Amino acid sequence: MQAQTDLLWVEKYRPKKIDDITGNDEAKALFLEWLKNKRHTKKAVLLYGPPGVGKTALVLSASRELGFSVIEMNASDTRSEKAINAIAKPATSYKALDNFTENAKVSGNVLFLDEVDGIAGNEDRGGVNAILKIIEASLVPIIMAANDPDIEKLRPLKKECLLIRFQQVRIPLIIALLQKICLLEHITAEFEALERIAQNSKGDVRSAINDLQSLSEENHRLSLQDTMMLTSRNKDISMDETLRRYFSTQNIAETSTMLAFSSVDYDDFLLSISDNLPKRYTDLTELAKAYDYISHADLFRGRIGTENWHLLKYFYNALAEASAVNPQSYKPFTFVTPPIRIITLFWTKGKRTMLDTICGKIGAQCHVSHKTAKHDFVPYIRAILQKKPKSPLVVWFKFTPEEVDFLTKMSRY
Amino acid sequence: MTIVLNGKGFKLPRVEKEKFVNLIHLGLDYDRNAGLFSIKSYNNIEKVIDAVSDILKDDVVFLQSCIRCGKDFSCRGCNYIDLCTTKNLPFSCVCSQCLKDRKNFETYLTQF
Numbered sequence: 001m002q003a004q005t006d007l008l009w010v011e012k013y014r015p016k017k018i019d020d021i022t023g024n025d026e027a028k029a030l031f032l033e034w035l036k037n038k039r040h041t042k043k044a045v046l047l048y049g050p051p052g053v054g055k056t057a058l059v060l061s062a063s064r065e066l067g068f069s070v071i072e073m074n075a076s077d078t079r080s081e082k083a084i085n086a087i088a089k090p091a092t093s094y095k096a097l098d099n100f101t102e103n104a105k106v107s108g109n110v111l112f113l114d115e116v117d118g119i120a121g122n123e124d125r126g127g128v129n130a131i132l133k134i135i136e137a138s139l140v141p142i143i144m145a146a147n148d149p150d151i152e153k154l155r156p157l158k159k160e161c162l163l164i165r166f167q168q169v170r171i172p173l174i175i176a177l178l179q180k181i182c183l184l185e186h187i188t189a190e191f192e193a194l195e196r197i198a199q200n201s202k203g204d205v206r207s208a209i210n211d212l213q214s215l216s217e218e219n220h221r222l223s224l225q226d227t228m229m230l231t232s233r234n235k236d237i238s239m240d241e242t243l244r245r246y247f248s249t250q251n252i253a254e255t256s257t258m259l260a261f262s263s264v265d266y267d268d269f270l271l272s273i274s275d276n277l278p279k280r281y282t283d284l285t286e287l288a289k290a291y292d293y294i295s296h297a298d299l300f301r302g303r304i305g306t307e308n309w310h311l312l313k314y315f316y317n318a319l320a321e322a323s324a325v326n327p328q329s330y331k332p333f334t335f336v337t338p339p340i341r342i343i344t345l346f347w348t349k350g351k352r353t354m355l356d357t358i359c360g361k362i363g364a365q366c367h368v369s370h371k372t373a374k375h376d377f378v379p380y381i382r383a384i385l386q387k388k389p390k391s392p393l394v395v396w397f398k399f400t401p402e403e404v405d406f407l408t409k410m411s412r413y
Numbered sequence: 414m415t416i417v418l419n420g421k422g423f424k425l426p427r428v429e430k431e432k433f434v435n436l437i438h439l440g441l442d443y444d445r446n447a448g449l450f451s452i453k454s455y456n457n458i459e460k461v462i463d464a465v466s467d468i469l470k471d472d473v474v475f476l477q478s479c480i481r482c483g484k485d486f487s488c489r490g491c492n493y494i495d496l497c498t499t500k501n502l503p504f505s506c507v508c509s510q511c512l513k514d515r516k517n518f519e520t521y522l523t524q525f
Contacts (some may be wrong), residue, residue, distance in 0.1 A: 025480070163456055171496060191513065
């Protein structure tokens with residue numbers, strides 16, 4: 001088991017009891033009232049509000065205190081109709097066997113769907129409808145959490161739920177929490193330093209605790225001067241600047257610190273590093289080693305998802321190691337940014353849309369999926385049209401002249 | 414002039430049916446015996462303030478309650494008011510005296 005001292009403070013001080021959750025007392029009271037007494041009037045509840053304000057923490061701590069077992073599906077799981085039915089249906093169709101044990105504290109199951117606003121795309125197809133059906137038939141309380149409840153696809157869900165809004169946690173409350181952590185960690189902190197961390201967090205308790213840990217863990221002392229570094233976070237360092245600092249680094253520790261204070265998008269940053277590594281390392285052995293570290297970073301990024309932020313340090317470490325394979329060989333170079341993959345997607349959007357329309361027309365006439373049309377039909381139709389542009393196929397598929405032109409000139413599909 | 418209200422219970426002049434229904438719809442509760450309105454749901458709290466201001470024909474602010482000393486206090490004089498997204502709304506907070514009072518803080522911690 002991981003030692004307590006080795007833990008991230010956000011994990012160490014994750015609320016165990018409902019009273020430990022900072023702020024949003026009104027939302028907490030409403031949620032508890034629903035979970036204790038009113039869940040028969042509305043079977044589902046949607047907690048919504050900005051990140052880091054205690055939505056997930058409230059669900060977990062309240063369930064623990066009231067004796068519910070939480071069956072959780074979060075954004076890292078695929079939440080298609082099939083996946084939701086496979087997990088949520090059994091969980092909500094039967095009352096827990098624990099109800100019949102002598103343990104009086106067991107109240108049954110709750111289904112918790114975190115970040116429901118993240119249900120999107122082909123992978124999660126049918127997810128919202130599946131949730132609606134489950135709410136209708138459920139025997140257990142269903143709890144959902146979202147950052148943005150105003151998106152179109154959540155509209156049907158909102159009608160079936162009790163809505164509870166969470167607000168940004170107020171600065172004095174964050175300062176009070178930081179004071180408490182300082183006392184427990186034996187840190188002597190200037191009030192103004194805590195004030196600055198709280199202001200910088202913009203109501204996000206999680207980021208405030210992370211800032212406090214990164215600034216004070218080593219010295220057990222925190223002054224206003226130490227928090228000056230936080231200013232850079234608000235300045236929103238550009239990708240170019242972060243890359244410049246990353247590639248010119250002299251050691252792993254320096255890169256780790258820089259990454260911890262950077263606010264660039266992790267996925268874009270990972271792609272940008274991959275694109276630029278061949279310019280940084282001309283020696284093939286060094287390049288291979290660096291890519292090996294990047295592949296580890298990519299692995300951790302996947303495992304982090306949107307939940308497991310305690311793995312972030314491993315992601316940073318792997319990135320930092322890739323930057324310091326041979327610090328002496330650094331020579332300034334012009335960065336490739338934004339990432340090639342993103343540029344390619346941007347430039348080919350028109351072409352992809354055109355191909356999609358063509359596949360749709362083929363699919364409608366031949367009763368096949370877009371995928372089959374793309375892989376099994378397009379190559380042959382293209383070959384036919386290249387030889388005979390006025391083939392009867394054009395009329396049959398109802399292709400426009402632009403589509404015929406696109407098909408005959410396309411180089412790959 | 415600004416009218417200061419306490420979200421736990423406040424009086425309003427008699428309003429017509431439509432306005433009363435709107436207030437209840439926005440999340441207020443009405444205690445017939447005491448004749449007091451209180452806030453039941455905070456989802457539309459900004460709209461509640463607008464509706465109440467419209468009835469009272471004046472600006473309205475709500476008192477905050479301190480989680481440490483339990484007193485109700487106003488946002489006026491708070492150092493962080495410009496950064497606060499919930500200023501003047503009736504939520505729990507920490508009053509400026511409690512925030513800087515170390516002794517009070519340690520007493521508060523002993524409750525846990």
